Amino acid sequence: MSDPTGKEVWLAARPHGVPTAANFDIVDVPVPAPTDGHVLVRNQFFSVDPYMRGRMNAGKSYAPPYEVGAVMDGAAVGEVIASEDTSLPVGTTVLHNKGWREYATGPAAEFSPVDPDLTPSTSAYLGVLGGTGFTAYVGLLDIAEMREGDAVYVSAAAGAVGSVVGQIARLRGASRVIGSAGSDAKVSYLTDKLHFDAAFNYHSGPVAGQLAKAAPHGIDVFFDNVGGEQLEAAIASMNNYGRIAACGAISTYNDTEPTPGPRNMFQFVSRRLTMRGFLVFEHNDRRAAFLRDVSRWLREGVLRADETLIDGIEHSPAAFLAMMRGENTGKMVVRL
Amino acid sequence: MSDPTGKEVWLAARPHGVPTAANFDIVDVPVPAPTDGHVLVRNQFFSVDPYMRGRMNAGKSYAPPYEVGAVMDGAAVGEVIASEDTSLPVGTTVLHNKGWREYATGPAAEFSPVDPDLTPSTSAYLGVLGGTGFTAYVGLLDIAEMREGDAVYVSAAAGAVGSVVGQIARLRGASRVIGSAGSDAKVSYLTDKLHFDAAFNYHSGPVAGQLAKAAPHGIDVFFDNVGGEQLEAAIASMNNYGRIAACGAISTYNDTEPTPGPRNMFQFVSRRLTMRGFLVFEHNDRRAAFLRDVSRWLREGVLRADETLIDGIEHSPAAFLAMMRGENTGKMVVRL
Numbered sequence: 001m002s003d004p005t006g007k008e009v010w011l012a013a014r015p016h017g018v019p020t021a022a023n024f025d026i027v028d029v030p031v032p033a034p035t036d037g038h039v040l041v042r043n044q045f046f047s048v049d050p051y052m053r054g055r056m057n058a059g060k061s062y063a064p065p066y067e068v069g070a071v072m073d074g075a076a077v078g079e080v081i082a083s084e085d086t087s088l089p090v091g092t093t094v095l096h097n098k099g100w101r102e103y104a105t106g107p108a109a110e111f112s113p114v115d116p117d118l119t120p121s122t123s124a125y126l127g128v129l130g131g132t133g134f135t136a137y138v139g140l141l142d143i144a145e146m147r148e149g150d151a152v153y154v155s156a157a158a159g160a161v162g163s164v165v166g167q168i169a170r171l172r173g174a175s176r177v178i179g180s181a182g183s184d185a186k187v188s189y190l191t192d193k194l195h196f197d198a199a200f201n202y203h204s205g206p207v208a209g210q211l212a213k214a215a216p217h218g219i220d221v222f223f224d225n226v227g228g229e230q231l232e233a234a235i236a237s238m239n240n241y242g243r244i245a246a247c248g249a250i251s252t253y254n255d256t257e258p259t260p261g262p263r264n265m266f267q268f269v270s271r272r273l274t275m276r277g278f279l280v281f282e283h284n285d286r287r288a289a290f291l292r293d294v295s296r297w298l299r300e301g302v303l304r305a306d307e308t309l310i311d312g313i314e315h316s317p318a319a320f321l322a323m324m325r326g327e328n329t330g331k332m333v334v335r336l
Numbered sequence: 337m338s339d340p341t342g343k344e345v346w347l348a349a350r351p352h353g354v355p356t357a358a359n360f361d362i363v364d365v366p367v368p369a370p371t372d373g374h375v376l377v378r379n380q381f382f383s384v385d386p387y388m389r390g391r392m393n394a395g396k397s398y399a400p401p402y403e404v405g406a407v408m409d410g411a412a413v414g415e416v417i418a419s420e421d422t423s424l425p426v427g428t429t430v431l432h433n434k435g436w437r438e439y440a441t442g443p444a445a446e447f448s449p450v451d452p453d454l455t456p457s458t459s460a461y462l463g464v465l466g467g468t469g470f471t472a473y474v475g476l477l478d479i480a481e482m483r484e485g486d487a488v489y490v491s492a493a494a495g496a497v498g499s500v501v502g503q504i505a506r507l508r509g510a511s512r513v514i515g516s517a518g519s520d521a522k523v524s525y526l527t528d529k530l531h532f533d534a535a536f537n538y539h540s541g542p543v544a545g546q547l548a549k550a551a552p553h554g555i556d557v558f559f560d561n562v563g564g565e566q567l568e569a570a571i572a573s574m575n576n577y578g579r580i581a582a583c584g585a586i587s588t589y590n591d592t593e594p595t596p597g598p599r600n601m602f603q604f605v606s607r608r609l610t611m612r613g614f615l616v617f618e619h620n621d622r623r624a625a626f627l628r629d630v631s632r633w634l635r636e637g638v639l640r641a642d643e644t645l646i647d648g649i650e651h652s653p654a655a656f657l658a659m660m661r662g663e664n665t666g667k668m669v670v671r672l
Contacts, residue, residue, distance in 0.1 A: 062607075227602060232597070246601070246604040252602060259599055259602075260596060260597065260599060261598040261601050262597040262601070265582070265585065265598070266585045266588060267613075268582040268612070268613035269582050269583065269614070269615070270398045270613070270615075272613050272614055272615060273582075273612070273613050274613075276610040277603075277604035277606070277607065277608050279608060282608070
């Protein structure tokens, strides 16, 4: 009998501007039996995230670039199906960083067991209980130092991070939660399902005017997932001592020219604003508090964890591209 | 005998863009004898500062606008020459906010006695021991949280605030102090007199390239007095966890169109930068520490407090305009 094979997604070529399917290869590779101390995992879900766009470029950033002609990686959840390490018996559900593939192998230490019974779907470990949820929690509470009574604005509010930011803001006593998104359906989702106080479609007009209308008393916190025009508009609506968590700038990741910056930076002085960028993996001291709070909110049914699931590794490049276009609601996850 | 008269500077008309002498009126006004509880002060020095440009515009900012056809105000030092309040006898040197005039009157509570023997000239209370020195101290140590070993870059480094920032950075153990200024003479002043490690003339080429050369290991702190191109260049040179104190944006104060913003805001995320604006008058809890440290450094002769003095109230509009063009070295002060 020949060795089993599994599919992986490789970076075929670095994109210039907006990536296309041609930037990805779906490749069949042998699936080796695990050696001593190693495990073999069948992935059930893997994550596609905005930060991966940066890794498709050459050049130094905070994460190493993907290599052309090699498998990409990222967060994934799977089940141990063969084990040569007693710490991870067959059947264990594990979270790890060998996504964009059907089968993952490696030393047991590279796989973390998770409780599959904590959530209806273990895909939650890629979203609300994973990196995007943790990003929302740290960015809102620690970086932007959100306090009870703050008016909070979040861009890309229907996305994986933004949808959690807005809900945590509400649960932590924000006076007003405002979000923007890229379709009227998402705007309805924000107000009807996530109970945002106000939301608007950034395609329907200049952000500054829509935000000013949605936040008649200004905003105290801005959680920026988008950059560009959103940032300038938020600065214009900031109250004194406002705080900005700089989380991402998805509007700019495909840009081939530098993005024009906010033309109102002097507001930082006159309104005593603070803006702080962060990378969530540097805040692991907050992980226990995050898991405690978010799992309680999930148990109590006060936090929604919506996902957009795309089935099949062969559709994962399309899932990534759709996520970059903002077609997901909640976390975009590839289901295998 | 007719009442004595004194000169005041009034706002004649609001400027559009760069102000000119036509925006100011020098007006003779009667000098009244002080009433009960009031004092009469002959001003010796008054301050002209960049923030006053904002007050020449209509519209809300953090300080109220000057009124057209009324005297301007600002920091001044003078001597009590008539007193109807026992707390401030004739001969007391006082700091107050009724500048842009030869004689100031008002309730004694509006005048603060200062020690004339602490410095060679009481004009220091308008500069290194006054608002600009305090701005440098708070901005560098509290807002930018400068720590020993940081590489510090300051724009408008030969100005009233910048010159103190660079010197405090050195005194507090910066690994490298870098400044930019608008003339080769000022660049020499920074390196030869203030002992900056590196300095450059921002007219001699793009700031980003000159800064990168002057700070081969990047910068940890940027103290921004200038805004515009300086801010973008500093962001580009920032090390991880770099901190920016947003103090002013003199390059933009005469702009009639919004200033283009930094095109590299994503660096806030990837390098985990923090930028914070501040207004020094909200940090009075730090005033005692500031006065203690700066007066000690002055006594020890390790801190220079250079000034550019312009004589005569009739030359005060020209002094202000020259300061806005960056023609001063150290604090620009009008001497009466």
